[in-house]
Every structure is written in structure tokens, then in C-alpha cells.
Amino acid sequence: MPKIEIHDISNYALNRVSLEVNDRELMVILGPSGAGKTTLLNAVAGLTEYEGSILFDGAPVDNLKPHERNIGYVPQDLALFNHLNVRENIAFGLKMRGLSEAEIFERVDNVMEMLNIKHLADRYPLKLSGGEQQRVAIARAIVLEPKVLLMDEPFNNLDTSLRKRLRMELKMLQRKLNLTTIFVTHDLIEAEELADRVAVMVKGRIECVGTFDEVLYNNADPAVREVLGNPNVLSCNGFKLVHEGLAEVKCGKLRLLVPYDGGAIIGVSIPPEKIVLTKGELGFKGKFNLFKGVIKDVIEEDVMYKIRVEIEGLEVQCLRSKSDPQFTFKAGESVYVKIPIKYVRVLTATE
Amino acid sequence: MRLYSKYLRIELISVATFFILWELAGQLSIAPKYLFPPFSETLRALYSLAITGELGSNYLATLTRVLIGLSLGSGLGILLGLVIAYHELSYRTFFPIVTLLYAVPAVAWIPLFIIWIGLNEGLPIAVIFMCSFVPMIYITLTSVRSLSPSVVRVAQTLGAHGFKLIFHVFLPQALPSILSGLKVEAGMAWRSCFVVEMVAMSSGLGLLAMEAQTILRVDIILAVILILAASNYAFQMIFEKIEVKMLKERGYLK
Numbered sequence: 001m002p003k004i005e006i007h008d009i010s011n012y013a014l015n016r017v018s019l020e021v022n023d024r025e026l027m028v029i030l031g032p033s034g035a036g037k038t039t040l041l042n043a044v045a046g047l048t049e050y051e052g053s054i055l056f057d058g059a060p061v062d063n064l065k066p067h068e069r070n071i072g073y074v075p076q077d078l079a080l081f082n083h084l085n086v087r088e089n090i091a092f093g094l095k096m097r098g099l100s101e102a103e104i105f106e107r108v109d110n111v112m113e114m115l116n117i118k119h120l121a122d123r124y125p126l127k128l129s130g131g132e133q134q135r136v137a138i139a140r141a142i143v144l145e146p147k148v149l150l151m152d153e154p155f156n157n158l159d160t161s162l163r164k165r166l167r168m169e170l171k172m173l174q175r176k177l178n179l180t181t182i183f184v185t186h187d188l189i190e191a192e193e194l195a196d197r198v199a200v201m202v203k204g205r206i207e208c209v210g211t212f213d214e215v216l217y218n219n220a221d222p223a224v225r226e227v228l229g230n231p232n233v234l235s236c237n238g239f240k241l242v243h244e245g246l247a248e249v250k251c252g253k254l255r256l257l258v259p260y261d262g263g264a265i266i267g268v269s270i271p272p273e274k275i276v277l278t279k280g281e282l283g284f285k286g287k288f289n290l291f292k293g294v295i296k297d298v299i300e301e302d303v304m305y306k307i308r309v310e311i312e313g314l315e316v317q318c319l320r321s322k323s324d325p326q327f328t329f330k331a332g333e334s335v336y337v338k339i340p341i342k343y344v345r346v347l348t349a350t351e
Numbered sequence: 352m353r354l355y356s357k358y359l360r361i362e363l364i365s366v367a368t369f370f371i372l373w374e375l376a377g378q379l380s381i382a383p384k385y386l387f388p389p390f391s392e393t394l395r396a397l398y399s400l401a402i403t404g405e406l407g408s409n410y411l412a413t414l415t416r417v418l419i420g421l422s423l424g425s426g427l428g429i430l431l432g433l434v435i436a437y438h439e440l441s442y443r444t445f446f447p448i449v450t451l452l453y454a455v456p457a458v459a460w461i462p463l464f465i466i467w468i469g470l471n472e473g474l475p476i477a478v479i480f481m482c483s484f485v486p487m488i489y490i491t492l493t494s495v496r497s498l499s500p501s502v503v504r505v506a507q508t509l510g511a512h513g514f515k516l517i518f519h520v521f522l523p524q525a526l527p528s529i530l531s532g533l534k535v536e537a538g539m540a541w542r543s544c545f546v547v548e549m550v551a552m553s554s555g556l557g558l559l560a561m562e563a564q565t566i567l568r569v570d571i572i573l574a575v576i577l578i579l580a581a582s583n584y585a586f587q588m589i590f591e592k593i594e595v596k597m598l599k600e601r602g603y604l605k
């Protein structure tokens with residue numbers, strides 16, 4: 001079973017990149033555009049030149065041509081063959097390998113069934129919707145039964161709900177087929193939902209590797225923080241233990257209850273999507289911190305609202321999905337800010 | 352895209368108006384009729400050429416030259432273009448030369464080919480060959496090189512390389528651009544053939560026009576020009592039909 005080892009890879013866009021992807025693992029490479037994510041993927045696929053070495057299952061593949069590496073590849077623009085219909089697109093790799101017509105037909109049929117696209121067999125790619133094109137591209141990549149699946153921001157041009165559905169389908173497929181997968185994206189939500197582990201890539205280098213939570217919350221490296229785009233990292237000027245596993249930290253005038261398991265707390269990070277805003281005070285104080293705050297502004301982004309709120313002289317950022325019908329907040333409004341204790345990550349001096 | 356139902360009528364009216372104005376101008380005798388015959392007399396001249404068999408034999412000669420020259424030139428041009436585009440080193444080597452030759456009009460080869468080949472059937476075919484060969488290399492090269500790199504990459508991971516890549520990916524993907532190039536070059540083939548026949552051949556539409564000039568038969572010259580224009584148009588329509596059919600099938604056109 002394939003484990004991918006990338007040893008010290010360098011080229012025009014990569015600077016001594018090393019990374020290990022375990023067998024059957026879904027590794028997400030997260031980073032801003034221009035970080036070298038696609039180039040790294042192309043190197044693993046054998047589509048670009050590099051120095052260093054890549055091993056599949058301990059055997060170097062550096063001298064193997066792309067089709068000899070037994071990989072499935074889904075590029076950002078999907079690159080479906082517009083001159084072939086869906087069936088012919090999926091059959092392309094099998095045909096290149098010279099399989100018999102009957103076997104090609106059967107294997108293509110199986111994969112189309114698996115991805116629920118059998119009814120599209122005779123359609124041409126340009127006549128398909130974005131989600132359908134997506135499935136065809138994945139079908140074309142897995143019909144050769146590769147051991148390694150490489151995906152380069154494949155869900156980029158799709159709407160939010162479709163992306164979510166496709167992510168779930170991909171995850172299930174990856175488990176079912178035992179595919180060791182490298183998935184490139186710049187989208188945090190995508191990384192969180194898909195990744196077994198995440199590698200953060202900045203300027204041709206891998207800056208850190210770990211589970212999504214480890215990378216997102218326990219990393220104080222400013223370059224990584226910038227990629228992850230979590231602005232709510234507050235430095236603390238004191239803390240005290242209030243209970244077993246619970247501490248109160250002081251960040252300026254703000255007092256915040258946080259989970260505690262030892263060490264000297266120097267800061268906290270609050271994931272913006274976990275902060276809840278309400279207009280009325282909720283009747284109880286449960287396992288969360290409650291503050292009164294004022295909305296400074298509401299910024300509309302792709303699929304989210306970015307809301308900046310001032311509490312106790314500090315500024316925090318919250319994210320809300322645009323599809324939330326209850327969202328009615330405006331700048332200047334007073335709101336209650338709820339920060340669940342369990343989602344606050346502490347940064348301790350040792351890190 | 353052509354909206355046939357709507358625009359076909361306008362196109363017909365436009366062509367008909369042109370012929371009617373021609374007829375009127377001829378009938379009004381602004382110039383003597385032997386210098387500017389009306390459309391009807393041109394048609395009459397065409398008819399008499401046809402029944403004597405003169406038109407048939409000469410048209411056949413021209414058509415044969417165009418077909419042979421165009422299919423040899425464009426066939427080899429496309430093939431060579433595909434192979435050169437595949438191989439980076441040969442692309443770098445040949446592209447500047449092809450670009451230089453592309454700028455040379457086909458008829459510029461006539462004096463040279465008269466010396467090299469002589470006044471025989473080889474001459475018009477060689478000129479037509481040159482007028483489709485070089486442009487088709489150029490057009491094929493540029494269309495293959497402008498294919499999406501990720502399409503080529505995916506094809507490579509799926510096992511397409513060498514001739515498999517050329518014939519299963521390059522050619523079908525570049526075919527729409529190649530066809531629109533062929534449409535233009537087919538027109539060039541008719542024009543160049545006409546010129547060669549005017550200056551150096553003893554048969555063909557070009558010869559008919561030159562002979563008519565020596566006996567001052569403007570109606571015959573115009574009739575020959577009409578035939579040339581119609582043939583050219585027919586060729587272009589054939590390539591356009593294939594192109595549109597292909598683009599519709601692939602979903603580029605509705």
C-alpha cells in the first residue's frame with residue numbers, strides 16, 4: 001500500500017520541500033496562491049522537473065513517466081476532453097493502455113455507477129453542469145484504479161452547497177477505494193472537512209504539518225497564521241487557574257475562560273467561525289464566555305460575512321455564512337458575543 | 352454563430368440586389384456592352400461555354416489541381432505541424448522558419464517553380480501545395496501550442512504520449528482551429544491556381560480568362576470570375592459546415 005515520501009524537492013517554485021503522506025491518508029496542502037502547491041502536485045505526478053527524490057512505498061519514482069506512477073490526477077480546470085463524450089472521457093486512460101473494448105465498457109460503467117453519472121454517458125463536457133463535470137473528472141482519474149489521487153483545487157468554481165456535497169462524496173470515495181490522496185486548496189473550510197492532516201505551504205516551503213486543529217490553533221508562526229487567516233490571536237498578560245482544566249486569562253481588559261492543561265499561557269486564539277453573535281442576552285451562563293460588544297463593520301466576502309466586533313477595547317473577527325437567513329447585523333449595533341470555552345485554543349510559552 | 356432562418360433571407364436579398372444592380376447598370380449602357388455586359392449576357396456566355404464543353408474540361412482541370420495541391424499541402428502541413436508541436440526542440444527549431452515562410456505569398460513561388468519544375472501539371476500543384484502547406488503547419492502549430500496545458504498533463508497521466516498524444520489529444524482538440532484555417536487556405540488555393548493558369552498553363556479557368564481577354568470577350572471573363580467565386584464559396588461552405596457540426600456536437604455552439 002502506498003505511502004508517499006517527498007524528500008528535499010526543489011525546482012523553480014519549490015524550496016527543499018519534504019513531506020510524508022501515510023498510506024490511505026488524505027493530506028491537504030493549504031496555502032495562498034503562488035505558494036507552489038500546484039507545482040508540488042505536478043512534481044509528485046511526474047509532470048514537472050525537480051531535484052530531490054519522491055518515493056511511493058519506499059521505491060523512488062523519479063525516473064518514471066507520469067502514466068507509470070499509477071496516479072489519478074484532477075487539475076484545477078478539470079481539463080475534460082471536450083471532443084469526447086462522458087463515456088469516452090472516462091475510458092481514455094483504459095484505451096491508452098490498450099484494454100479490450102468489453103473490459104473498458106464494464107469498468108467505465110462501474111465507475112459511472114459509483115459516481116452516479118451513468119445517465120450522462122453520451123453527453124459532451126461543455127453540456128454538463130459544474131458538479132457533473134467534477135464527477136466526470138474524478139471518474140476519469142479513478143477508473144485506472146490508481147493508488148494515489150492528486151487533486152488541485154478541483155471544487156473551486158462551484159457554489160457552496162455543491163462544494164460541501166462533493167467534499168463528502170470525495171471523502172467517502174477516498175475511504176472506500178483506500179486512496180492515498182493529496183488535495184491542494186486555499187480554502188480553510190475545505191481543509192477542515194477533508195483533511196486527515198494538513199500541510200501549510202508558503203513561498204515554496206512547507207511551514208508546518210499536522211491535524212487541522214494542531215495547525216490552525218497551536219501554531220504561533222506568523223507566516224502560517226497569515227495563511228490560515230485567523231485574526232483572533234490575542235496575547236495575554238496573566239492567567240489564573242479557576243478549576244481543574246479551566247483557567248481565566250487576562251487579555252488587556254478582557255477576561256476569558258479557557259481550557260487549561262498546564263504550561264504558561266501567553267496567548268489565545270479564537271476561531272472566527274465559532275464565535276456566536278446574538279441580539280438578546282441569553283438567560284444562562286453555560287460553557288461559554290459572554291460579552292457585550294459593538295459591531296464595527298460587516299464585510300461581504302465570497303460566501304461569508306466577515307464581522308469585526310469590539311469587546312472590552314479589543315477587536316475580534318467573526319465569520320457567518322451568507323446562506324444564513326437570520327443574519328441581520330449592521331455596523332454600529334450592540335450585540336452579545338458568545339465565545340464557547342471549548343473552542344478557545346491556548347498558546348503556551350513552550351510553543 | 353449563424354442563425355440560418357433569420358439571416359439566410361438577408362444574405363439572399365443582398366446577393367440578388369447585387370446581381371440586379373449589375374444587370375441594370377449593364378442595360379443602361381453607361382459603357383458599351385462589350386466593355387461592361389449586363390449580368391444576363393454574362394450568364395449567356397456562361398451557358399454557351401458550358402454547352403461547348405469548354406467550361407467543363409477547363410473547370411475539371413482547375414478543380415483537380417486544387418484538390419490534389421490542397422489535400423497534399425494541408426495534409427502534410429497538419430501532420431508536420433502536429434509532430435513539430437509535440438517536440439519542444441523541433442518547435443524551437445522550426446517555428447521561426449515557418450513564420451518566415453508564412454509571410455511569403457504563394458504566387459511568389461511561380462517564377463522559381465517555372466525554372467525548377469517547368470510548364471507542366473506539376474507547376475500549379477506545387478504552387479497550391481506551398482500555399483496550403485506552410486500556412487497549415489503554422490496554424491496547426493499555434494493551435495496545438497495554445498491548448499490548455501492541464502489537458503495535456505492529464506492526458507499524460509492517463510498514458511497518452513508520442514503518437515497517442517498527437518492523434519488522440521492534439522489533433523481532435525486543435526481540429527476546430529485547423530478547420531477554420533483550412534477554410535481560408537482553400538480560398539487561397541483557388542486564387543493561386545487561377546494565377547498560375549493565367550501565366551503558365553494551357554488549360555484551366557485562368558487560361559479561359561486569358562484567352563477571352565485576347566479576343567476582348569468581357570462577358571466570358573466575367574463568367575469565369577463568377578465560376579471561380581462560386582467554387583471558392585462552395586469550398587468554404589463545406590469546411591464551415593464540418594466546423595459548425597463539430598462545434599455543435601461538442602457543445603461550443605447551440
